[in-house]
Amino acid sequence: MSWFGRYLRSSIGAKHAMAVTGLLLLLFAIVHMLGHFQMFGGQDMYNKYAHFLQNLWEVKWPVRAGLIALTVIHIVLAIGLVAKNRAARPVSYAVYRPVMSSATGRAMAFTGLAVFAFLAFHILHFTVGMVQADYFHTLDPKGRYDAYSMFVRGFQNPAIYGVYLAGMVLLAMHLGHGASSWFQSLGWRHPKYPIDRIGTAVSVFLFVGYMIPPTAVLVGIIKLPGA
Amino acid sequence: MNLDARIPDGPIEQKWSKAKFDMRLVNPANKRKYKVIVIGSGLAGGAAAATLAELGYDVACFCFQDSPRRAHSIAAQGGINAAKNYQNDGDSVHRLFYDTVKGGDFRAREGNVHRLAEVSVDIIDQCAAMGVPFAREYGGTLANRSFGGAQVSRTFYARGQTGQQLLLGVYSALSRQIGIGRVTMFPRTEILDVVVDDGRAVGVVVRDLVTGTISSHAGHAVILATGGYGNVFYLSTNAKGSNVTAGFRAYKRGAGFANPCFTQIHPTCIPVSGDYQSKLTLMSESLRNDGRVWVPKRKEDCGKHPDKIADEDRDYYLERKYPSYGNLSPRDIASRAAKEQCDDGRGVGPGGRGVYLDFRDTVKRDGEARVREKYGNLFDMYQRITGENPYRVPMRIYPAVHYTMGGVWVDYHLQTTVPGLFCLGEANFSDHGANRLGASALMQGLADGYFIIPFTLGHYLAGVNAKDLASTTSAAFKATEADVRARQDKLMNVRGKRSVDSFHKELGLLLWDDCGMARTKASLEHALAKIPELREQFWKDVTVLGERDSFNQSLEKAGRVADFLEFAEIMCKDALVREESCGGHFRVEHQQDGEAKRDDERFAHAAVWEYTGEGKAPNRHIEPLAFENVKLATRSYK
Amino acid sequence: MSTLNLTLHIWRQADRKAAGKLVTYKVKNVSTHASFLEMLDILNEQLIEKGEEPVAFDHDCREGICGMCSLMINGRAHGGQRATTVCQLHMRLFKDGDEIYIEPWRAYAFPVIKDLCVDRSALDKIVTAGGYISVNVGSAPDANDVLIPKEYADRAFEAAACIGCGACVAACPNGSAMLYTAAKLAHLHNLPQGQPERLHRTKAMVSAMDAAGFGNCSNHYECEAACPKDISREVMALVNRDYAKAAWVHRDRDDKGDGGG
Known part of the structure; x- marks a missing residue:
């Protein structure tokens, strides 16, 4: 086996890969989140932004391919790690009382899968257009896809809002452990820097950032054009 | 021999x-x-x-x-x-x-x-x-x-x-x-x-x-x-x-x-707290750099809280007896001094078998933080074992067997x-x-x-032919293996009532009293009379449960205790014959002004015991010790 | 002196292959000053009196340094008192009438050999793979020829304080030996003497750890909480960093014989 294959199969190599893929996915998530704030700039601004991204196909497809690859690697490695961890304790304790670890940390596999399911929903909703097909592929006055209205109609629906809220809670839980873990897994720990608190900070930042535009829609601050 | x-x-x-x-x-290639x-x-x-x-x-x-x-x-x-x-x-x-x-x-x-x-x-x-x-x-x-x-x-x-x-x-x-x-x-x-x-x-x-x-x-x-x-x-x-x-x-x-x-008795160990006690824990000798050792002057104060005993009612006996070395007197001397105070009825703690090692003055002088920095680990260990806070209450210590x-x-x-x-x-x-x-x-x-x-x-x-590796199927190996198996079977087959530990404890107590910190002709003779009795009882009444051919901690212990029961006898014999006090061996009969008295005329030698067969008295040989570079002198720590 | 009456649920297993189960025992009149292992001694004496085989458990020094004792008590490795091994855990922490679950360390790499005793030879194998400095006796320079800043020596010591008990593995939700392996590595890698073989050693010991069937570290830090010697999670970060370097840029050892003169 090549050194790289051995590396990815080693416990620490797999952790490195989990950390790096997770970190890159987070960077995307941050940029993605920031983009949503253009909702506050109105239909024209948001659709211009969406149109720009949609037509930047030299970047769009490589980014999509990259995101898919990162997600697949992250999940495949996670499945491998979980399997090894289960095998490492074939007989479980009758009584087991953890003290230091967080419930979210121990639920990484669950939150990870749930976030993945949420992503699938999200892609079906906004990329493929299967969830609210009626609002998909409508055009704005300038002939661009009306992403703005699609966004507003989506979150005016409390059920959809609820799904996204749940998705963001799960993502925040996942990152609460994950974001601190990168630093530890890549060895970036130093007593001067409180890396164990970074996870919470990143989760809160992302959760709040993602939930502001949808909430603004739900409470009526962001409205359909002309409404 | x-x-x-x-x-x-x-x-x-x-x-x-x-x-x-x-x-x-030996040639490198032959090693x-x-x-x-x-x-x-x-x-x-x-x-x-x-x-x-x-x-x-x-x-x-x-x-x-x-x-x-x-x-x-x-x-x-x-x-x-x-x-x-x-x-x-x-x-x-x-x-x-x-x-x-x-x-x-x-x-x-x-x-x-x-x-x-x-x-x-x-x-x-x-x-x-x-x-x-x-x-x-x-x-x-x-x-x-x-x-x-x-x-x-x-x-x-x-x-x-x-x-x-x-x-x-x-x-x-x-x-x-x-x-x-x-x-x-x-x-x-x-x-x-x-x-x-x-x-x-x-x-x-x-x-x-x-x-x-x-x-x-x-x-x-x-x-x-x-x-x-x-x-x-x-x-x-x-x-x-x-x-x-x-x-x-x-x-x-x-x-x-x-x-x-x-055998060496270490002066600073945590005292025995009850008959379930399975081992004694040492507190490092370094504590004596700052701790002061004392007992109450009056027997009736022994039950009091140490804070209630005024300074003038405390006997800092090491400082009193050995003014120049004080609390840092050597191990054998500090141990015997502690025993003397307790024998005098002025020991503290359960059973009166303990003396105080007090850090009050050091804490007052240097502050608790400084003491913690120096001895924190030891103080924590003491607290874990005794449940007492040694920054507030003096430690209780007592000598314990430490080295042979x-x-x-x-x-x-x-x-x-x-x-x-x-x-x-x-x-x-x-x-x-x-x-x-x-x-x-x-x-x-x-x-x-x-x-x-x-x-x-x-x-x-270099003087052995490498080809002469013994075969494990030789008569000598077979015979030794057979002895070992016979011993194991013998231990398994007593099927008595008493646990191995109960015999070990009894032996230990006997030796501690008779061949411990202070030994006399009478105590050693007493031990030499008792050990064979105990051994006989062991082989009649010990019980080893479980299987012989499996993981069996009782059988492991039984073999070890059986050997201790025989070994104890030569230890006491050696102590009996060595009619002098030297180092860890203190014969009460041989002292001068309360201090150990060596007899270089008769005992400047190593005593070497030779086994002569089951049930026979061992032979005592001597290897004379010559001191050409160090002058024989009496140790004094006063 | 107060005494306790306790109900114990203890894992009994005849040997490596046998099926085991929790068996309930009552133990009476245990002094609160006794240590946890002395409480088990008392139980064993009571069992022997009844003609039942005593419970096997590992122990040796009984002063918290040999690392032999290894019990999961009520779901906590070594019983859960901070920086304390079972042998120094005392019964005053329990109450009269308590029920106590006592189980062996559980890990694939630590098979039970009898009752509460497990085989921890996997830990030795990790050290055998590289947990040493290759220096033969006789070839050392004067000890003061190599100056070591106190801070580094102290950090090396803190990692080297590991007693190899395996509590980190037992407490880890994944049965990972990461804290153990990392402590061994961090001890040597905070010292100048450890540098020449640093990356090779990191790779070799991590490989041995993986090969033994331990789980993966998921940064839960249960190990740190269970460690009787308070070894910090920092040591694992150091190894994670070194391992990246070892994997990506370190050349594997070239063991071509040069035949000599």
Whole structure:
């Protein structure tokens, strides 16, 4: 086996890969989140932004391919790690009382899968257009896809809002452990820097950032054009 | 019994160099043809196994623990002496040699002790190179501290776990050789007998403690590094598994056993709290640098809270009796003084068996933070065990059995009276005389293993044909194996009512009372009358449950206790015959103004016991000790 | 002096292959000053009196340094008192009438050999793979020729304080030996003597750890909480960093024989 294959199969190599893929996915998530704030700039601004991204196909497809690859690697490695961890304790304790670890940390596999399911929903909703097909592929006055209205109609629906809220809670839980873990897994720990608190900070930042535009829609601050 | 110590001629400074040059060597290509059996994986055994493997010998190493890293050397707290003179305070090889001979109350062999002092400096270099994290100064050099019995700072240390750090160094070297395949390691395997054929040691019989399988292993030489026999007293600071079996079996196969009555009692241990007590925990001697030892002046104050006892009602007896050394008097003296106060009815705590070690004045002077910085770990340990806060309430301490200077007799080459059978570390008798100084046990173990046995064993093996490896199917092996099996069956088949521990406790109590800190003719005779009775009872009434051929901790203990029950007798005999007080051996009849009185006219020798057969009295031989470089003098600490 | 009456649920298993189960025992009149292992001694004496085989458990020094004792008590490795091994855990922490579950360390790499005793030889194998400095006896320079800043020596010591008990593995939700392996590595890698073999050693020991069947570290730090010697999670970060370097840029050892002169 090549050194790289051995590396990815080693416990620490797999952790490195989990950390790096997770970190890159987070960077995307941050940029993605920031983009949503253009909702506050109105239909024209948001659709211009969406149109720009949609037509930047030299970047769009490589980014999509990259995101898919990162997600697949992250999940495949996670499945491998979980399997090894289960095998490492074939007989479980009758009584087991953890003290230091967080419930979210121990639920990484669950939150990870749930976030993945949420992503699938999200892609079906906004990329493929299967969830609210009626609002998909409508055009704005300038002939661009009306992403703005699609966004507003989506979150005016409390059920959809609820799904996204749940998705963001799960993502925040996942990152609460994950974001601190990168630093530890890549060895970036130093007593001067409180890396164990970074996870919470990143989760809160992302959760709040993602939930502001949808909430603004739900409470009526962001409205359909002309409404 | 041939007790030629084979000490080289010439001035003491040149003896070891001369011996090394005179020794025969084994050709590097031939070394792998020699099989060496090492029993024990502590500082002495582990170091020997690793070093011999580095040289190229084919080594098999056995330990009863589940990993070689757990040998009891690990529990040593204080430090290791070496004549480095890094502090520029006048230390030298000769001074370490002198202090050790004097500290041993002139009952050790000069030649051995000088060699020990010589190689002490190499030990520190070697350990540092292996990554032992010794304490350092800010400038990066090694730090030293002082210890009892010396006026120079020559003790190297790693906080309160010097033993563990040195042992991890040994364990790493040993692991390296295991990885290369030059050492075959047998953990959870206990030696049950030594095989002697035609007067030479040719192998061992061992028991796999997991499966109970008995097996034989042949070697061109056998090295015993099996530690001390302090557990004969049941309660001691030794690990629960420490035992005398290897040394005692060797004795029964013809090896002389020297000075069994030289046992060391450490003055600062946490006192016994009840009859369930299974072991005693040492509190480092370093505490006596700042703690003040006292008991109430009046018996009726003993039950009072210490805060309620005014200063003028306290007896700081060490400061009173030994004004110049005070609380830092040597171990044997401090121990006996504590016993005297308690015998006088002024002991404190449960059963009146304890004295106070009080840090009140130090806390007042330096503040709690400073004390915590110095002794925090020890104070925490004390609190965990006793549930009392030693920053507020004085510690209670009492002496406990800690180390045994006696052991299998060895010559300058560390060979026993059986050719091919060597003995290292605490298991042998060689270097500490009648009293060991603090921080010298680690030094001796590593000296024996790293720097002495590699030469002397080569010298022996050079005279042995590599083709002459005994066969484990030979008559000698078969007979020894049969003995071992018979013993196991005998233990299993008593099927009495009493547990092994109950006998061990009874033996321990008897020895502690009769052959402990103070011994008299009457007490020793009492013990010598009682031990055979107890032994007889043991073989009638002990019960060992479980299977013989399986993991059976009761059977392990039973074998060890059976040996202690026999060994205790020669220990008491030795104490009875040695009609003098020296070091750890205090005969009440032999004192002057309350201090131990040595008798150099009659007892400047090592007493060596020879086994003569079942039910027969052993013979006592002597190896006279000559003091040519250190003048015999009475120790005084007043 | 107060005493306790306790109900114990103890794992009993005849040997490596046998099926085991929790068996309930009552133990009476245990002094609160007794240690946990002394409480088990008392139980064993009571069992022997009844002609029942005593419970096997590992122990040796009983002063918290040999690392032999290894019990999961009420779901906590070594019983859960901070920086304390079972042998130093005292019964005053329990109440009269308490029920106590006592189980062996559970890990694939630590098979039970009898009752509460497990085989921890996997830990030795990790050290055998590289947990040493390759220096033969006799080849050392003077100890003060190599200066080591006190801070580094102290950090090396703190990692080297590991007693190899395996509590980190037992407490880890994944049965990972990461804290143990990292402590061994961090001890040597905070010292100049450890540098020449640093990356090779990291790779070799991590491989041995993986090969033994331990789980993966998921940064839960249960190990740190269970460690009787308070070894910090920092040591694992150091190894994670070193391992990246070892994997990506370190050349594997070239063991071509040079034949000599």
